[in-house]
Structure formats: structure tokens, C-alpha cells
Amino acid sequence: MTMSVPKKITFYTMLTVSAVILFFPIVYAFMISFMTGPEILQGKFFPESFHLDNYIRVFDRLPLLNYLLNSFIVSAGVMLGQLVVCSLAAYAFVFIPFRGSNFVFFLFISTMMIPWEATMIPNFFIIQNLNWLNTYQGLTLPFFALAFGTFLLRQHFKTIPKELHEASQVAGLGPFRFFLKVVLPVSKTSLVTLGAYGFLTTWNMYLWPLLVTTNNSVRTVQIGLKQLQSQEVATDWGVVMAGVIVVIIPTLLLLFLGQKQLQKGLTQGALK
Amino acid sequence: MKKVELIGISKSYDRQKDVISNIDVRIEPGEFFVLVGPSGCGKSTMLRMIAGLEEITGGTLKIGEQTANRLPPSRRDLSMVFQNYALYPHLSVEDNITFGLDVKKVPKAERKKRAQDTAEMLGLTDYMKRKPRELSGGQRQRVALARAIVSEAPICLMDEPLSNLDAKLRGHMRSEIRRIQRQLGITMIYVTHDQVEAMTMGDRIMILHEGKIQQIGSPIEIYNHPANPFVATFIGSPPMNLAQAEADPGTSSVILPGGEPIRLPEGAFEGIGKGPVTVGIRPEFLMPAQGTSEHPVFRAEVTNVEVLGHETVFSFLAGTEEWTAKWNGQWQIQPGDRIPIALDEESICLFDAKSGTLMKKPAARQLSVPAEGAAT
Structure with a gap:
């Protein structure tokens, strides 16, 4: 695309300004994580020196590595569960014609309109009665069936030419092998998108882990951060921010890696 | 090679009106049989019924000596070439060709050999590692053809395979398909709306109109003695x-x-x-x-x-x-x-x-x- 110089300058200025505004909280948190208490209170932006005291203290005070591991297991579990359940559900909606399939699908979709908080209490009772409090399955299982994910994958599966399905039928592929060998590889882009979405949402989840965990055994990082904040009368913000930075690193990593994958997938383009 | 026999075949979507009615024809082993007619005449539906992709609502379909009405497509011993080729976009040309063999548990060495032979026959050896999107229309067409040939099925069905090619390439592929069919002696059932393709390729032609047979015969016979206006x-x-x-x-x-x-x-x-x-x-x-x-x-x-x-x-x-x-x-x-x-x-x-x-x-x-x- 060619742009005139003044136009370019305007665009880049606007982009820079919005980037600075958006990124400011993270940068500020990053700066605070190197400051001592008095420095923070003085309202400085740059710390006097970059030392890792706050980071050492955050790992001292909390089993942060443990929390990170828990978060990772829970997020990865939810991601995999969502991918499996949603892709199979979407496959059924697209490739297996049955009576009322559209009705069932819209019923499925309509659950998107019910806020998650409304179903939280029944979900909690189920988990409690299954004795799944403080377990990984209690943290992950309620999130496997995701209407949004089914919808996303269904839309992608629908773009797969039906001739591919027919060609594999003629070649002798059963429904499940067609799913594994054709549908999934062809829909890699959507699967990556859904995977990243599922992972990040679960990583940032706060309320549900708070409800179903009562001890440190399976607690996730988001709760750990909250603990940092309320453990003392006067919160040591430097330590909290050090925790925050540690917690968002995996998220950012995933975003960067995922973005590359996504771009690759998107630029591949469809084959007529 | 096998014969295909249609006895009183009919098809209806709403159980009231037949879109195809009373088709009686015997396609001989090794014959190049062309189904031709204007769009919407039911020729593709008929092909898809032979393939098993569409249910037969009346009559009997025989493949070889076996009644095939209820057989799934994979058990009918046939291969099919689709109008849009239906190549798997995520697989290389070679994998596309061997895809069906893989499922049929053909040993790896033989798979490789058969893919090589077929690719040679169709001049695809230089493209084996490419993905379908890196091929031109004519090359994709060849890959689709190779996939049908490599399965060594005695019957091959083609659904307007040349309609996405330009005129010159179409003429070339026409003679190529005919040559391969003769060489391998497979029974070919070929659907087209193009009367030139029908005239030049077919041993026999069936002309369909509104789901009914208008005439069956050799191209010259039909040209000289058309059964109706x-x-x-x-x-x-x-x-x-x-x-x-x-x-x-x-x-x-x-x-x-x-x-x-x-x-x-x-x-x-x-x-x-x-x-x-x-x-x-x-x-x-x-x-x-x-x-x-x-x-x-x-x-x-x-x-x-x-x-x-x-x-x-x-x-x-x-x-x-x-x-x-x-x-x-x-x-x-x-x-x-x-x-x-x-x-x-x-x-x-x-x-x-x-x-x-x-x-x-x-x-x-x-x-x-x-x-x-x-x-x-």
C-alpha cells in the first residue's frame, strides 16, 4: 500500500499514542516491580536501580512456582478439553445430518446468552457433591463444552467442500478417520485460535478457582496474586507487581507464538 | 473389469416427484459411457447414486454381479473424480495420490511404486512434493485423475472433470483421459453437459432430459438418427x-x-x-x-x-x-x-x-x- 508522507505521519502518530496508552499499565507495573516502598510512594516512574529484590521476595512469600504449574495444568487441560469436545460437536453438526440438527445447534448457541455467573452456583454444587473441590478436574471440567468454540469450529468446518467428505467416503475412510485425517488438519487455523482463546481465558480466570480451591494444592496464580495483596495491612506493591510480571510472561509468550502460527495459517489461504 | 447395471432406477427427494425415473441401462465392462444432458437433468444425481453418495429410492443397481443398492461407497470398488477435484489441501501431491491406498492397507513399498507409476503416466513426477495450491488447474486435474487411477478400481466415475479448465487444456485432457481409459481397460462412467466431450470420448452416450432417458447409443448413431427433437x-x-x-x-x-x-x-x-x-x-x-x-x-x-x-x-x-x-x-x-x-x-x-x-x-x-x- 502506498501512502502519502503526511498521511503516514498521522497514522504512525496515532498508532504510537494508542500503543503507549495501552501499554502504559504494563510498563508501569514492570517499573514498580523494581522499586522499593518509598520510591513507589514518591510516584516515580523510573526506579533508581534495577535489582531483583522484589522478585526474590515474591517467590519467598508464595509458592509461586507451584501456582504457575497449577495454572498451566488447568489452562492446558481446559484448552485440550475444549478442543476435543468442541471439534467433535462441530463435526456432528456439520457432517452428520440428523433430524433437528439445526434446532439443537441453536439451542447450543443460545446458551451463550446465559452469563456464566448464573450457572456458577449449580455448577459449584455439582462439583462439591462429586467431592471434586481442590482437584484439577473440578477446575477444568465445567469449561469443556463451550458454545462459542463449537460455533467457531462449525463455521470453519462448513467451508470444507463436501466433495472432500465424499472423496474420502469413496476412498473408504470412516467418519472418525475422516475427522482425524482431513477435517482437523484442514482446520488448523481455527483450532489454534480456539486453543489460544481457551488457554488465555482459563489462565486469567479468577472467580471459579477461588470457589473450588480451599488450600494451596491446586490453587492458580490469579488467586496467588490476590493473596499477595491482602496478606499485609499495607500492601507491598513492588512485590505484587513482581508477581504480576511473572504471571503475565507465559500469557505474552503464548500470544507471540500463537500470533505467528495464526498469521501463517491465515495467509495460507483456502484452496478452491 | 466390471459391468454396471441399472434396473428401473429412480430417485425422489420428497417421495412424490421423481427427479430421475425408470433408468434401465447396462454399462459393459471396459466401456466408456457418457451421461450427457442439460444442467438439472439429473445426470450428476445418477452418478452419485452409482457411487453410493445418494440414496436410491427405487430399482436395483448391480455392480458386477452384486446388488449394490445398500453398499457403502467404499465397498463398491470404484473411484471417482469430482468437478472441483476434491484434493486434500493439506497433503502433498504424493500423499494425495496415495491417500486411498493408505486406508486400504496397501504395503508401503507398493504404495510408493504405484504412486510413481501413475505419476509417470500423467507427467506429475516433478510435482510430487508440492501442495495442491501450488499447482495450476490442469495439474490439479491430473492429480485428481491420478488418485482415481492409482486405486486400480475397475470402475471410474467422473463428474464433469474438465469443466474448470480452459478450452485448449480441455481438448488435451479429453484425449488423455480416453487414452488412459483404453490403456487400463477400466469401465468409465462420465458425466458432462458438453456435447463435444460426449461425442469425442464416449463409446456410448446416454442423453438425459428431466430425469428420463432420451436416447442411448453410439455417438454417430445418435448424431445421425436422433430419437426425438x-x-x-x-x-x-x-x-x-x-x-x-x-x-x-x-x-x-x-x-x-x-x-x-x-x-x-x-x-x-x-x-x-x-x-x-x-x-x-x-x-x-x-x-x-x-x-x-x-x-x-x-x-x-x-x-x-x-x-x-x-x-x-x-x-x-x-x-x-x-x-x-x-x-x-x-x-x-x-x-x-x-x-x-x-x-x-x-x-x-x-x-x-x-x-x-x-x-x-x-x-x-x-x-x-x-x-x-x-x-x-
């Missing part, structure tokens, strides 16, 4: 000229709406009474009038002229109908001219005006071709 206008380019006329066996002539009587040779009216008939004549039998022609000559006003280099195709008004004539060579004719046109009366065919059945066949084509300026 639909077939007559569908096969041949430009199509056969038709006109409603009055038969008068007494004077052995037909009277065109313009009032022009055409005397037909002796015996032409055997079994035809006085009354309305449909007259048909192919454009190549409307010839330039020679000085003293033994054929009836009439003058007509030219409405449109196409000079194609080796021949000249022009249309003119014959009574109320617009007819087309095809003359060899480059003729200097202008729209609006009134020119004399000779009509080979022996090549006329007559159809029943109501039922459309062929009542008088045209004479054998080799006869009465004047030495000069005649059509091919």
Missing part, C-alpha cells in the same frame, strides 16, 4: 434446424409454414399419415445452390453471419423459424442478403409432432454430397 437439438453444433410442417403423403411432400412444399424421395412417408410433423435438418445439409441443382432451392433472408475461417455459419429465416446453415469456406454474405439455399431433401428427418418420435430417418450421410462447397 430434443436429442436432435442437443447433439450437434450448431443444433439441428427444426420446423413445424404439414405432411402430405399424397404428393410425397412436406409443406413448411412459409408455404414452401419440399418433395421427399420415394418411400419417405411409409407409415406416416397426413397431418402435422416436425421437420429437422442438420445445418450442413443446407448447401450453397449450384447452377442446376437436383435439390430444391429456396431463397431466404440472412439474419446473422459468423465467419470462422474454415467454415461460415449463418442463420436465416425459414418461414417463422430461424435456421442455421454451415458452409465450408469463407463466404462473403451480409446480414439482410437474400440468397439461394439448396436443401438436401434426403437428409431431412421427420418427427411426430406430438410424441416427438423419429418417423423418417435421414439417408446415410455419405450419399448425395455435391463435389463443391459442401459441408463436412
Whole structure:
């Protein structure tokens, strides 16, 4: 695309300004994580020196590595569960014609309109009665069936030419092998998108882990951060921010890696 | 190689109206059988029923000696080429070709060998590692073909495989498919809407219209003796000229709406009474009038002229109908001219005006071709 110089300058200025505004909280948190208490209170932006005291203290005070591991297991579990359940559900909606399939699908979709908080209490009772409090399955299982994910994958599966399905039928592929060998590889882009979405949402989840965990055994990082904040009368913000930075690193990593994958997938383009 | 037999096959989507009705045909082993008809005539549906992708609602389908109505597509021992090729976009050309073999548990070494042989046959060896999107239309077409051939199925179904190619490539692939079919001796069932493909490729052609068989026969037979006016206008380019006329066996002539009587040779009216008939004549039998022609000559006003280099195709008004004539060579004719046109009366065919059945066949084509300026 060619742009005139003044136009370019305007665009880049606007982009820079919005980037600075958006990124400011993270940068500020990053700066605070190197400051001592008095420095923070003085309202400085740059710390006097970059030392890792706050980071050492955050790992001292909390089993942060443990929390990170828990978060990772829970997020990865939810991601995999969502991918499996949603892709199979979407496959059924697209490739297996049955009576009322559209009705069932819209019923499925309509659950998107019910806020998650409304179903939280029944979900909690189920988990409690299954004795799944403080377990990984209690943290992950309620999130496997995701209407949004089914919808996303269904839309992608629908773009797969039906001739591919027919060609594999003629070649002798059963429904499940067609799913594994054709549908999934062809829909890699959507699967990556859904995977990243599922992972990040679960990583940032706060309320549900708070409800179903009562001890440190399976607690996730988001709760750990909250603990940092309320453990003392006067919160040591430097330590909290050090925790925050540690917690968002995996998220950012995933975003960067995922973005590359996504771009690759998107630029591949469809084959007529 | 296997035969395919359709006995009273019909198909209906709503249990009331048949989109295909009473198809009876026996496709011989090793035959190149073409299903041709205008779009929406049910030819693709018929192919898909043979493939097992569409349910058969009535009749019996036999593949080989076995009744195949309820067999799943994979057990029917056939391969299929789709109009849009249906290549797996995530697999390389080689994997696309061997995809079906993999499922059929063919040993790896043999898979490789068969893929190599097929690729060689179709000139694909240089592209084995490429993905389908990196290929041109013609190459994709070849991969689809290779996939069908490599399975070594005795029956191959093709659903308008050439319609996405440009004219030149289409001509080339036409002869290539025919060559491969002969070489391997497979039974081929080929669906097309293009009458040129049907004429040049088929051992036998079936013409379908509105779900019913119009005619089955060899291309030349169908061209020379079309069973009804639909077939007559569908096969041949430009199509056969038709006109409603009055038969008068007494004077052995037909009277065109313009009032022009055409005397037909002796015996032409055997079994035809006085009354309305449909007259048909192919454009190549409307010839330039020679000085003293033994054929009836009439003058007509030219409405449109196409000079194609080796021949000249022009249309003119014959009574109320617009007819087309095809003359060899480059003729200097202008729209609006009134020119004399000779009509080979022996090549006329007559159809029943109501039922459309062929009542008088045209004479054998080799006869009465004047030495000069005649059509091919």
C-alpha cells in the first residue's frame, strides 16, 4: 500500500499514542516491580536501580512456582478439553445430518446468552457433591463444552467442500478417520485460535478457582496474586507487581507464538 | 473389469416427484459411457447414486454381479473424480495420490511404486512434493485423475472433470483421459453437459432430459438418427434446424409454414399419415445452390453471419423459424442478403409432432454430397 508522507505521519502518530496508552499499565507495573516502598510512594516512574529484590521476595512469600504449574495444568487441560469436545460437536453438526440438527445447534448457541455467573452456583454444587473441590478436574471440567468454540469450529468446518467428505467416503475412510485425517488438519487455523482463546481465558480466570480451591494444592496464580495483596495491612506493591510480571510472561509468550502460527495459517489461504 | 447395471432406477427427494425415473441401462465392462444432458437433468444425481453418495429410492443397481443398492461407497470398488477435484489441501501431491491406498492397507513399498507409476503416466513426477495450491488447474486435474487411477478400481466415475479448465487444456485432457481409459481397460462412467466431450470420448452416450432417458447409443448413431427433437437439438453444433410442417403423403411432400412444399424421395412417408410433423435438418445439409441443382432451392433472408475461417455459419429465416446453415469456406454474405439455399431433401428427418418420435430417418450421410462447397 502506498501512502502519502503526511498521511503516514498521522497514522504512525496515532498508532504510537494508542500503543503507549495501552501499554502504559504494563510498563508501569514492570517499573514498580523494581522499586522499593518509598520510591513507589514518591510516584516515580523510573526506579533508581534495577535489582531483583522484589522478585526474590515474591517467590519467598508464595509458592509461586507451584501456582504457575497449577495454572498451566488447568489452562492446558481446559484448552485440550475444549478442543476435543468442541471439534467433535462441530463435526456432528456439520457432517452428520440428523433430524433437528439445526434446532439443537441453536439451542447450543443460545446458551451463550446465559452469563456464566448464573450457572456458577449449580455448577459449584455439582462439583462439591462429586467431592471434586481442590482437584484439577473440578477446575477444568465445567469449561469443556463451550458454545462459542463449537460455533467457531462449525463455521470453519462448513467451508470444507463436501466433495472432500465424499472423496474420502469413496476412498473408504470412516467418519472418525475422516475427522482425524482431513477435517482437523484442514482446520488448523481455527483450532489454534480456539486453543489460544481457551488457554488465555482459563489462565486469567479468577472467580471459579477461588470457589473450588480451599488450600494451596491446586490453587492458580490469579488467586496467588490476590493473596499477595491482602496478606499485609499495607500492601507491598513492588512485590505484587513482581508477581504480576511473572504471571503475565507465559500469557505474552503464548500470544507471540500463537500470533505467528495464526498469521501463517491465515495467509495460507483456502484452496478452491 | 466390471459391468454396471441399472434396473428401473429412480430417485425422489420428497417421495412424490421423481427427479430421475425408470433408468434401465447396462454399462459393459471396459466401456466408456457418457451421461450427457442439460444442467438439472439429473445426470450428476445418477452418478452419485452409482457411487453410493445418494440414496436410491427405487430399482436395483448391480455392480458386477452384486446388488449394490445398500453398499457403502467404499465397498463398491470404484473411484471417482469430482468437478472441483476434491484434493486434500493439506497433503502433498504424493500423499494425495496415495491417500486411498493408505486406508486400504496397501504395503508401503507398493504404495510408493504405484504412486510413481501413475505419476509417470500423467507427467506429475516433478510435482510430487508440492501442495495442491501450488499447482495450476490442469495439474490439479491430473492429480485428481491420478488418485482415481492409482486405486486400480475397475470402475471410474467422473463428474464433469474438465469443466474448470480452459478450452485448449480441455481438448488435451479429453484425449488423455480416453487414452488412459483404453490403456487400463477400466469401465468409465462420465458425466458432462458438453456435447463435444460426449461425442469425442464416449463409446456410448446416454442423453438425459428431466430425469428420463432420451436416447442411448453410439455417438454417430445418435448424431445421425436422433430419437426425438430434443436429442436432435442437443447433439450437434450448431443444433439441428427444426420446423413445424404439414405432411402430405399424397404428393410425397412436406409443406413448411412459409408455404414452401419440399418433395421427399420415394418411400419417405411409409407409415406416416397426413397431418402435422416436425421437420429437422442438420445445418450442413443446407448447401450453397449450384447452377442446376437436383435439390430444391429456396431463397431466404440472412439474419446473422459468423465467419470462422474454415467454415461460415449463418442463420436465416425459414418461414417463422430461424435456421442455421454451415458452409465450408469463407463466404462473403451480409446480414439482410437474400440468397439461394439448396436443401438436401434426403437428409431431412421427420418427427411426430406430438410424441416427438423419429418417423423418417435421414439417408446415410455419405450419399448425395455435391463435389463443391459442401459441408463436412
